[in-house]
Amino acid sequence: MANKHGIMQIVSNVKIAKDVYKMIVKGDGVKYIQRSGQFVNLKIDNIETYLRRPMSICDYDYATDSLTIIYKVVGRGTRLMQKMQPNEYVDMLIGLGNGFMIPNSIKTALLVGGGVGVPPLYKLAKDLHQKDINVVSVFGFRNKEDIFYEEEFKQFGQVYIATDDGSYGFKGNVIELIKEKKIRYDKYFACGPERMLDGLVLFDHQNGYLSFEERMGCGFGACMGCSCKVKTAPYKRICVEGPVLEASEVIVRG
């Protein structure tokens, strides 16, 4: 029987870009993770935060019982997370959602990330690289200050960066960059704002896997708070049948 619950100890919690923090935690709950692209739902012990916070898993390692999340400070919950200190404990539900399935027989994978949509692609890049699949990464940020993990992804292949204001790399969005550089791939794997994901589906609705973000009540399929309409079923719950959907089933602005 699955359990999915872990009390995890914070190893580090440091700033890596403007408003963006990287938290490493350790504990035996790491064993509940099955693959990259899954998420944790963490409890912040405070009167302001009744519900848990779903956060994508950036990296994990069974040998050291550790997992990494990268989050942007955007509201009450993440402001409280930013203040958490090493050695404190965090209550997490771990290994939620379907995660990224890597299809057989692909030679080149394109990773497309937007802002804090980049983190869940990191462990995926590692896994693809280990399977000898070429990795090309295209990441979009608002500006130079927001960029993180460019070097980390370079160890797995070429990395292209786009910024909205052109302060670093390509000026424009990730789709314009993919077109401009004529990037070829067998499948793409994407995570980022819904506008970016919708744009990708309109660009290529056959060869992609997209990880969606949604407000959740529970994170494990009980409350129906995150259901979205898809072409292949009456609905899918982003927390259980997602967060990763196939491009061919996504209803744009659905």
Next chain:
Amino acid sequence: MDKRLEITLPGMTIKNPIIPASGTYGFGYEFADFYDINILGSIMLKGTTLEPRFGNPLPRIAEGKYGMLNAIGLQNPGVDKVMSEELEKLRPLYNDVVIANVAGSSIEDYIETAKRISSHDKVGALELNISCPNVKAGGIQFGTDPTMAKELTRRVKEVSSKPVYVKLSPNVTDITIMAKAVEEAGADGITMINTLIGMRFDLKTAKPIIYNKTGGYSGPAIFPVALRMIYQVYQAVNIPIIGMGGVSSAEDVIEMMYAGASAVAVGSSNLVDPYACVKIIKRLPDLMDELAINKLENIIGRSHNNGE
């Protein structure tokens, strides 16, 4: 099994008074990932309608201090699929009977859904949802007008082969009027309270966070409101009450039973802590010892007898 926790209700004798509340527990099987759900007294299923419903557009969820807002809008696969698929998925995981939550837009919808689902062998009782605040037609209009509530309850009682509990809304001026109305119509019990209608706004855009604008507020913040209403209804009617509203501990359960609840449903707590029901059930016997409570059934409504 500890007989001290056993409760007898119309249609079912349950091994303990703890029941996950409708809408916070899906159709039960999702929680089997976390623990053996056979520990539960019963399960209140996700609200079920005649036809499948997708529910409201997203966002459907927001939060407040010690509570949450939801506007799911009765998403469910429709009564036929609930009976043929959802209850069959639950069957191997849960041995006791469950309480089916029946919702609809018209009296005819409720009647047909109740007729069908009450025939299922896993269903021990119905919970008539006349208080969902998140759907436009039906739902709460039946729960705020005593004449309509009475009529609906009477008609559903005629077709249901199982006891019928009616779930009351707190969004009324005097909840005892509604309670008396459904009792007169033949309701076997009352479940209360549903969520309180609330709103939250986005600081930057000034727009409501929830697409539906309003949602139902639940969680520990509403617990005292639930206690007060159960206390009032216990004095107004003679049918049993399954209490709910912000329960998150064994202590809350005892308090709610003192107020007049015969059993207690746990709602939002399940979403925040999937082990909430288990923790409460495991804590109850020790807490009963501490409070010198021999049998839980003896404390129902104790607050009304000067604590005797």
